[in-house]
Amino acid sequence: MALRKKTREPLISCYISLQPFIDSLFPPPKPPKHLSQHLLPLFLIHTQLLAMATSITMSRFLSSAATTTTATTTRASLLPPKSLSFLSHRHHPLKTSLHRNLAKPLLKLPFSTKTNRPTTPVVSASISVGDKLPDATLSYLDSAGELQTTTISSLTSNKKSILFAVPGAFTPTCSQKHLPGFVEKSAELKSKGVDTIACISVNDAFVMKAWKENLGINDEVLLLSDGNGEFTRAIGCELDLSDKPIGLGVRSRRYALLAEDGVVKVLNLEEGGAFTFSSADDMLKAL
Numbered sequence: 002m003a004l005r006k007k008t009r010e011p012l013i014s015c016y017i018s019l020q021p022f023i024d025s026l027f028p029p030p031k032p033p034k035h036l037s038q039h040l041l042p043l044f045l046i047h048t049q050l051l052a053m054a055t056s057i058t059m060s061r062f063l064s065s066a067a068t069t070t071t072a073t074t075t076r077a078s079l080l081p082p083k084s085l086s087f088l089s090h091r092h093h094p095l096k097t098s099l100h101r102n103l104a105k106p107l108l109k110l111p112f113s114t115k116t117n118r119p120t121t122p123v124v125s126a127s128i129s130v131g132d133k134l135p136d137a138t139l140s141y142l143d144s145a146g147e148l149q150t151t152t153i154s155s156l157t158s159n160k161k162s163i164l165f166a167v168p169g170a171f172t173p174t175c176s177q178k179h180l181p182g183f184v185e186k187s188a189e190l191k192s193k194g195v196d197t198i199a200c201i202s203v204n205d206a207f208v209m210k211a212w213k214e215n216l217g218i219n220d221e222v223l224l225l226s227d228g229n230g231e232f233t234r235a236i237g238c239e240l241d242l243s244d245k246p247i248g249l250g251v252r253s254r255r256y257a258l259l260a261e262d263g264v265v266k267v268l269n270l271e272e273g274g275a276f277t278f279s280s281a282d283d284m285l286k287a288l
Contacts, residue, residue: 127237
């Protein structure tokens with residue numbers, strides 16, 4: 002209301018100052034000389050009504066102009082100053098259409114900001130039940146300290162094999178629960194037809210040998226090095242721990258799988274390094 006009043010007052014002042022000029026261009030009508038004394042009052046009433054109509058028309062015009070100016074000022078104030086700098090050109094073609102465009106709604110985004118993420122984490126990998134295991138070379142140090150290699154195909158071809166992976170040798174859960182569980186249940190697993198039990202980790206062969214000796218493991222479980230992560234990447238089970246200050250880098254997710262002649266029959270793949278359903282007991286239940 003204050004802005005409208007401020008806008009109307011200059012227009013009214015301008016109208017008052019131009020009144021003499023308007024009267025000189027359109028002087029009020031004078032009664033004709035031959036007009037009788039009886040019709041003179043009617044003529045004066047007609048003149049007053051005409052003046053009132055003119056006053057009302059001008060008042061409506063001033064009110065409309067003030068309203069338009071107020072709305073225009075309000076819309077323009079929503080824009081940053083630099084965005085209106087081009088309006089300094091008096092005859093700019095966009096000047097007359099700017100306020101029309103400001104009244105239009107903003108363009109809708111061509112995409113939705115809503116996300117349809119699942120409420121529970123989804124564990125996924127490039128390997129799944131029914132797939133043939135990709136071949137890869139793994140390494141280990143024998144009892145004499147000589148470097149030896151083996152392949153996934155030689156471990157699983159025409160055999161029933163259990164392969165389980167740990168995020169890292171000497172880490173607490175792997176050393177205290179996961180690997181010792183398979184060592185303890187190895188005889189029971191083999192009694193159910195399992196030919197090979199192998200533990201795979203993205204560690205070098207020297208670390209795997211030291212870990213084996215530290216835990217006092219004999220031939221119950223093979224400890225194999227996937228030092229370059231070749232097999233881990235091939236089955237899509239990388240675990241990036243580069244953001245951890247302990248310095249593990251990229252390792253393997255924890256899992257346990259049962260393969261028959263190289264084909265995956267059971268896959269218990271954990272989320273990251275969790276240890277919930279990839280134990281030796283879980284594999285016994287699956288056999």
